[in-house]
Amino acid sequence: MAKNFWQKLKRPILALAPMAGVSDSAFRQLCAENGAQVLYSEMASAAALFYNPQETLELLKFNAKKERPYVVQLFGSAPEHFAAAAQIVTKKIKPDGIDINFGCPVKKVTKTGAGAALMQDLKKSRAVIEAVLANTNLPVSIKIRTHSGKISAVNFLKNISDLKITALMIHGRTLNQGFSGAIDYDIVKKARPYFSGIILLNGGINKHEDIAMTLKKSGADGVGIARGAYGNPWIFKGDKPDVKIIFKTAIKHAALMQKLKGAAGILEMRKHLCWYVNSFAGAAALRAELVKVETLAQIKKILKYKN
Numbered sequence: 001m002a003k004n005f006w007q008k009l010k011r012p013i014l015a016l017a018p019m020a021g022v023s024d025s026a027f028r029q030l031c032a033e034n035g036a037q038v039l040y041s042e043m044a045s046a047a048a049l050f051y052n053p054q055e056t057l058e059l060l061k062f063n064a065k066k067e068r069p070y071v072v073q074l075f076g077s078a079p080e081h082f083a084a085a086a087q088i089v090t091k092k093i094k095p096d097g098i099d100i101n102f103g104c105p106v107k108k109v110t111k112t113g114a115g116a117a118l119m120q121d122l123k124k125s126r127a128v129i130e131a132v133l134a135n136t137n138l139p140v141s142i143k144i145r146t147h148s149g150k151i152s153a154v155n156f157l158k159n160i161s162d163l164k165i166t167a168l169m170i171h172g173r174t175l176n177q178g179f180s181g182a183i184d185y186d187i188v189k190k191a192r193p194y195f196s197g198i199i200l201l202n203g204g205i206n207k208h209e210d211i212a213m214t215l216k217k218s219g220a221d222g223v224g225i226a227r228g229a230y231g232n233p234w235i236f237k238g239d240k241p242d243v244k245i246i247f248k249t250a251i252k253h254a255a256l257m258q259k260l261k262g263a264a265g266i267l268e269m270r271k272h273l274c275w276y277v278n279s280f281a282g283a284a285a286l287r288a289e290l291v292k293v294e295t296l297a298q299i300k301k302i303l304k305y306k307n
Contacts, residue, residue: 013222231275
């Protein structure tokens with residue numbers, strides 16, 4: 001069995017939660033520099049790894065020197081896909097852990113029986129976890145919601161309480177709530193009797209001070225930060241810095257995106273640039289320019305960047 005890095009982390013644990021199209025290598029590196037202790041990959045399809053792994057393996061590549069501990073998150077619905085995916089990821093990517101997604105509320109995911117929809121099927125959920133555990137020597141973690149349909153987090157955890165899962169991230173909202181609405185801070189206390197590993201709470205953390213509030217209200221071992229990190233990789237260690245540092249970081253981010261993904265990286269960077277300037281006076285005008293950029297030089301010119 002590979003070493004369980006979770007137990008060695010300083011508490012509270014601050015994790016960059018998995019986000020499709022956002023938590024790629026460039027963004028993970030920035031968040032790690034600013035205090036994120038655990039870095040999750042973008043959601044990776046177990047089915048894609050089963051049928052045609054190359055494109056997904058490209059998505060999961062990471063910088064082993066700058067992105068650790070690194071956890072690959074898998075989503076899907078078929079245990080045989082997860083079994084193969086766990087083997088491939090363990091051998092080809094060599095991350096520090098594998099996570100299974102039972103919490104994504106996005107319709108294009110749930111309509112395939114994956115994400116939060118899979119959480120509703122206790123028998124299949126258990127079979128998926130068993131398939132992953134049997135096909136990797138890495139620590140295995142899971143991400144769930146407070147409720148999905150008739151299944152609560154407690155129902156779910158009771159069903160798998162005997163399995164060797166090392167960490168649990170709970171999104172403190174139901175499937176129906178999606179990404180908005182009140183957070184159930186009591187869910188961590190309710191989960192404790194049925195789960196002995198690390199528990200992280202996710203959801204509703206939009207600024208640095210929300211971390212302490214979440215930890216105090218929930219009693220969690222740490223937090224998973226997702227949308228609160230949009231344009232704000234500093235959220236893990238403190239408040240958003242001044243404009244000069246924000247612009248400098250945005251340029252650094254864009255340069256790294258270009259290095260890792262070429263011209264396509266700059267196009268992907270557009271959304272990040274809009275998030276970086278979101279709270280500025282005159283942000284609308286800036287965003288109107290930034291959504292059209294095609295080169296690093298254009299970004300530097302718009303942000304009036306100076307070496």
